[in-house]
Amino acid sequence: MKNVIISALMVMSIGSSLYASAKSGCELAQVGAVEVGWIGYKTNEKIGVGGSFESVAYTPIVKSGENFRSILVGSTVVIDTASVNSKDKGRDEKLAKFFFGMMSSKNINAKIVDIKADEKVKDAPRTGxxxxxxxxxGVKKTVPMKYSFSNDVFEAKGTIDILDFGASKALSSISEVCFDLHKGKTWSEVGISFKTKIEAILCSAKPLELTK
Structure with a gap:
């Protein structure tokens, strides 16, 4: 009788382990495009002008993984600055020629190097x-960006200073050509952002049936 009880407990234990393994088989995957946004500022009142880039080449480190760190850290983007889009053709031409055109490369390269999550809050978006x-x-800087994750959308926002990238020439150039429109003031501070869709996959696995 004792042996029967021990055998039954072993079967139950193995069954529970297999079920847990199947149930925890969910993985995360970044799907679709990565959208990169920016917002610049003009005039003494610091009026914001925002836009995006139409050409963003994203290379994920892996196709899927168990958490944000595994699928995001090491992933890269290459941004073609000539694809700048502020929904104003004239402004875009000036930005491409008199701002980005004054830099050593037409591309902006970026790489996710770390991610740290905040403590979880029940019923609130994940943040970190x-x-x-x-x-x-030609200058590399590591920039912290606050992120939030809700409804399958991962979005991060941060701030850079153009002068930190040795781009005083570019800033002076766009300031001069837009002097009247900017009322003599173009800020070196620029808001940056990116967002992408992250979905849970492989979550429909069923417990293995030990009777077969």
Whole structure:
């Protein structure tokens, strides 16, 4: 009788382990495009002008993984600055020629190098800080960006200073050509952001049936 009880407990234990393994088989995957946004500021009142880039080449470190760190850290983007889009053709032409055109490279390269999650709060979006290494005008800087994750959308926002990237020439150039529109003031501070869709996959696995 004792042996029967021990055998039954072993079967139950193995069954529970297999069920847990199947149930925890969920993975995360970044799907779709990565959208990169920016917002610049003009005039003494610091009026914001925002936009995006139409050409963003994203290379994920892996196709899927168990958490944000595994699928994001090491992933890279290459941004073609000529694809700048502020929904104003004239402004975009000036930005491409008199701002980005004054830099050493037409591309901005970025790489996610770290991510740290905040403590979980029940029924609230997941939040934390993602560190992004940005290379612009031949200068690399690691920038912290606060992220939030809700409804399958991962979005991060941060701030850079153009002067930190040795781009005083570019800033002076765009300031001069837009002097009247900017009322003599173009800020070196620029808000940056990116967002992408992250979905849970492989979550429909069923417990293995030990009777077969």
């Amino acid at each position: 800080v993602v560190s992004v290494e940005i290379e612009m005008n």
